Amino acid sequence: MQKEKSSVWPLIDAYGICRQTILPLYRRPTFDSAMVTQLLFGECYQTIAMTSDQQWFKILHEDTGIQGWITTQALKEIPEADYYNYLNTDFQVVTSPIAAIEYQGTNLYLLPGSRLHFSELELFNWQDHIGFTGSVRSHAVKADREQLIEIAIKYVNAPYQAGGRSIFGLDEHQGFELIFNIAGYSLTSGKIPGRKIDPELVLPGDLFIFRELERKQVKYALYLGAEEVFWMDNRIKVSDLSEWEDFLRSNKDKQVELETRSILS
Structure with a gap:
């Protein structure tokens, strides 16, 4: 239900994942608003509200607790089970200044901190299968x-x-x-x-x-x-x-x- 005297509709149980190199989050649902943070490829979020015209979604970045607005075009929804699986299982985190992955038939460049949701326990060499170039580390292994x-x-x-x-x-x-x-x-x-x-x-x-x-x-x-x-x-x-x-x-x-x-x- 829409909040009284508000152009924002609350949402629950909706989840997404960043599928671009950098995803800016804005303080308000407009491009001339201040940027509050950025999400990197593979980082997950919850959608918590949307504008009444459904052109902007307010999301919560689970890792930092920061909230901000993204456009409908940038929203990439995932099932709830995948969201919690990505958060609670190991993943590979990009460490090289610039990396690249074959995504949807083209090369997508990745920055340090981007996430690839493949564990070292996979039975195949995932780096070869997904066409990845760059360096990564297992997030579950703490750096010295x-x-x-x-x-x-x-x-x-x-x-x-x-x-x-x-x-x-x-x-x-x-x-x-x-x-x-x-x-x-x-x-x-x-x-x-x-x-x-x-x-x-x-x-x-x-x-x-x-x-x-x-x-x-x-x-x-x-x-x-x-x-x-x-x-x-x-x-x-x-x-x-x-x-x-x-x-x-x-x-x-x-x-x-x-x-x-x-x-x-």
């Missing part, structure tokens, strides 16, 4: 610290883009969540990741988290070892830890908080 850093480094020089989740444009918070998700660790949008540790115990792969309490802003830096950090300053960069600290000192928020957190241990 060295592997996590290898995944992160591929995003160096990615420019800042609000809501972006690709090497061509990256949202700082969603980007860090994506990197850890590729490595097999689940980070939910808006939640503090990992456990707090003593800064003197920091190891490569741990996170520095800087909070400006008045403006409620958060900055991340991934410790790479040898006093180097991976962080966002209009683009993803690697610099000495001292440069990041100088950047933080330039902020005008009087109430700040810095902590170190470990995701991997």
